[in-house]
Amino acid sequence: MLVEYDGAAFHGWQRQKGQASVQQAIEEALEPLCGGPVTLHGAGRTDAGVHASGQVAHFDSPRARLPGAFRQALNVNTPHTLTIRSCMAADDDFHSRFHAYYREYLYRIHTRFTYPALLHNHIWHHPKPLDVAAMNAAAEHLLGKRDFSAFRAAACQADDPVKILSLAEVSQAGEEIHLRIGANAFLHHMVRNIVGSLALVGRGEWTSERFAEVLAAGDRTQAGPTAPAGG
Structure with missing residues (x-):
C-alpha cells in the first residue's frame, strides 16, 4: 500500500505504547478485515510530526480480498489524517523495508515575516531571509x-552511518525554500540535522567550506541544531 498522512496527528510511524501512531491506526483497521491481528511493515520510520505523501508499507493477509476492497475499508476505518492512496497485491517475497532502494524527503522553510497560519505544522517558519544559493x-x-555521523541522532540504531545521497537540492518556491534530499536510506534525524546546518549557511553564520568540514569530521556536536519536524 501507499500511505499518505499528516504527521501532526501521530507520534511517528512505529507503534508505541500509549501514543497514537500510523502503524497502530492501520493495523487496528486491518484486524477485522483479516480475521485477526496482522503486522504492518513500513519502508521506514518517521518521527512524531513528520508527514508522508507516499510511504510504502506491506502486510500479509490470511484472507483473500481485492486490493480495492482493502483500500476502501481502510479509508473508512482510519482517521481522516491518514489515507491509503493505493493498494495492490505484491509478490510473496516482497518486503517494503528491505526492498526499498530509494527514499526522498522534501523539507519546507517559510521565510515570510508573519506566520503562515494555513501552513501550520507543515513548514518551518523562519522569518528571516536565507541565502538559497549558498x-x-x-x-x-x-x-x-x-x-x-555528523548528522546522526544519538539514539540512532542504524548499524552503518555510511549512506549514498543522489539528490541534495535547495531552491526558492515563492515565499518558501524547498530542500529535497534523496538517498538509499537515512539515519535517525539525518534530514532534519542537515537542514539545521544548512540554515546556518543560509544565515551567513557558516560558509559552504565550514559545512563540508563538519560533514567530514563526523562529530554531531559540531553540526547545527535539529530542524523542526513539521517542515
Whole structure:
C-alpha cells in the first residue's frame, strides 16, 4: 500500500505504547478485515510530526480480498489524517523495508515575516531571509557515498552511518525554500540535522567550506541544531 498522512496527528510511524501512531491506526483497521491481528511493515520510520505523501508499507493477509476492497475499508476505518492512496497485491517475497532502494524527503522553510497560519505544522517558519544559493552550494558536499555521523541522532540504531545521497537540492518556491534530499536510506534525524546546518549557511553564520568540514569530521556536536519536524 501507499500511505499518505499528516504527521501532526501521530507520534511517528512505529507503534508505541500509549501514543497514537500510523502503524497502530492501520493495523487496528486491518484486524477485522483479516480475521485477526496482522503486522504492518513500513519502508521506514518517521518521527512524531513528520508527514508522508507516499510511504510504502506491506502486510500479509490470511484472507483473500481485492486490493480495492482493502483500500476502501481502510479509508473508512482510519482517521481522516491518514489515507491509503493505493493498494495492490505484491509478490510473496516482497518486503517494503528491505526492498526499498530509494527514499526522498522534501523539507519546507517559510521565510515570510508573519506566520503562515494555513501552513501550520507543515513548514518551518523562519522569518528571516536565507541565502538559497549558498545553501545549495553547501548541499552539494552531501552527494555521493559518505559517512553521515555528523548528522546522526544519538539514539540512532542504524548499524552503518555510511549512506549514498543522489539528490541534495535547495531552491526558492515563492515565499518558501524547498530542500529535497534523496538517498538509499537515512539515519535517525539525518534530514532534519542537515537542514539545521544548512540554515546556518543560509544565515551567513557558516560558509559552504565550514559545512563540508563538519560533514567530514563526523562529530554531531559540531553540526547545527535539529530542524523542526513539521517542515
